[in-house]
Amino acid sequence: MRDKKFSPTKQSAFDARYEVQKIAFGPVVFQCVRFAWKRGILDHLASSSEDGFSIEALAATGKWTTYALKVVLESCLSAGVVLLKNDRYVLDKAGHVLLMDEITKINFDFIHDVCYRGLFDLARALDEEKPVGLASLGDWPSLYEGLSSFPDAAKKSWIAFDNYYSDTSFPEILPDVFATNPKRLMDIGANTGKFCREALAYHPTVELHLVDLPQQLEMAGKTLRSAHLHERAHFHPIDLLQTELALPGHMDIIWMSQFLSCFSEAKIASILKRATDALAPNGQILIMDTFWDRQRYDIAAYCLINTSPYFTAIASGNSKIYQSQDYIRLAEAAGLKLATIRDNIGFCHSLLRFVKP
Structure with a gap:
C-alpha cells in the first residue's frame, strides 16, 4: 500500500491540535469510560428516558459517590460517551455503542x-525486540508459553479477543479449506482448537494434525475431547522458533490462521519454508489473517494497526499485524505462488491460497 490517510481531507490546524490532545489524554479517558461502564453508570443512564439523571439523582442511589460521578462523567462527556442536557447526564450514541456492541466490549477488556x-x-520492547511488558502478567519467555497460566481476567479477555475475531470466520471458510478434498490437513498454530473442532465436524474422514506448543495443544485437546472429535486428531508439540525442527510431512492442506503475525519476518520465512517442504504433491497452504491493508473500512484498519504494539510489548517483541504483501513476498521466497485471495471474511479476515508452481 503506497498511499493511505486516516485524517480528514481538510483539517484546520486548530482541529488537528484538538485531535492531538485526545491522543495525549487517551489513557485517562479510557480508564474513566471503562469505570463508568464496568460500575454500571452507563447502564443506569441507558435505563432513563431522554431526560437523563442529575449527579444528585445518581448519587442518591448509593452506588457511587458524588465525587466519583463528577470525575468520571465529565471525562465521558469530553469523549462524547454522554451529553449534558439541563444539568442532567444522558447517554450519547457512543455510550450506546459501548453497551450494545460486543466487539467494542471485547476490545476494551x-x-x-x-x-x-x-x-x-x-x-524498551521496541529497542530490545523483546516482550518486556509481559512481566506485568507473569514470568515467561513469551506469551504463548504462559497463556495457560495467565491471571483469570487476562486469560478470559485474551481468549475472547482471539476467538471473537476468528470464530466468526471459521464456518464461512470451511468450503474453501475442503475444496480440494484433502485427506491430511495440518493446522499450524492450533491454539485453543476451535478451527480443528469445526474442521473435524465438517468433514467426516479428514485426518487432522495439530502443531503448537505443548501448553496450547493441551487446551486444544480439551476442546476436541469435549466435542468427541479427538479420534482423528494427531498432536505434534513443536516450538517453531527452533528453526531446525521439521514439520510432519505429506500434507494435502496446511492451514494457518492468525498465526504468522505472532512472529518476526525472519521466523515467518523459516516457517513457510518448512511448511512448503511438508506439502504432499499438489498440496496447498492456506493462510487466513487480518491484514490492515485489505480492509474495507478504516475502523477495521485502525483497530488492526493498533493491535501491533500488543505483539511488541506483550506477545513476542518482534511481530505485528502485517500487510498482505509482506506474506506474499515471504511465501514466494519459500517457493510458493499465490493462487487466490479472498477478502471480507468475518469481521476483517482475508484468505491467501498458495501452491507450489
Whole structure:
C-alpha cells in the first residue's frame, strides 16, 4: 500500500491540535469510560428516558459517590460517551455503542486486562525486540508459553479477543479449506482448537494434525475431547522458533490462521519454508489473517494497526499485524505462488491460497 490517510481531507490546524490532545489524554479517558461502564453508570443512564439523571439523582442511589460521578462523567462527556442536557447526564450514541456492541466490549477488556500495564514498557520492547511488558502478567519467555497460566481476567479477555475475531470466520471458510478434498490437513498454530473442532465436524474422514506448543495443544485437546472429535486428531508439540525442527510431512492442506503475525519476518520465512517442504504433491497452504491493508473500512484498519504494539510489548517483541504483501513476498521466497485471495471474511479476515508452481 503506497498511499493511505486516516485524517480528514481538510483539517484546520486548530482541529488537528484538538485531535492531538485526545491522543495525549487517551489513557485517562479510557480508564474513566471503562469505570463508568464496568460500575454500571452507563447502564443506569441507558435505563432513563431522554431526560437523563442529575449527579444528585445518581448519587442518591448509593452506588457511587458524588465525587466519583463528577470525575468520571465529565471525562465521558469530553469523549462524547454522554451529553449534558439541563444539568442532567444522558447517554450519547457512543455510550450506546459501548453497551450494545460486543466487539467494542471485547476490545476494551483486552486492552485493559492484557495490554494496559505492559504497554508502559513499549519503548524498551521496541529497542530490545523483546516482550518486556509481559512481566506485568507473569514470568515467561513469551506469551504463548504462559497463556495457560495467565491471571483469570487476562486469560478470559485474551481468549475472547482471539476467538471473537476468528470464530466468526471459521464456518464461512470451511468450503474453501475442503475444496480440494484433502485427506491430511495440518493446522499450524492450533491454539485453543476451535478451527480443528469445526474442521473435524465438517468433514467426516479428514485426518487432522495439530502443531503448537505443548501448553496450547493441551487446551486444544480439551476442546476436541469435549466435542468427541479427538479420534482423528494427531498432536505434534513443536516450538517453531527452533528453526531446525521439521514439520510432519505429506500434507494435502496446511492451514494457518492468525498465526504468522505472532512472529518476526525472519521466523515467518523459516516457517513457510518448512511448511512448503511438508506439502504432499499438489498440496496447498492456506493462510487466513487480518491484514490492515485489505480492509474495507478504516475502523477495521485502525483497530488492526493498533493491535501491533500488543505483539511488541506483550506477545513476542518482534511481530505485528502485517500487510498482505509482506506474506506474499515471504511465501514466494519459500517457493510458493499465490493462487487466490479472498477478502471480507468475518469481521476483517482475508484468505491467501498458495501452491507450489
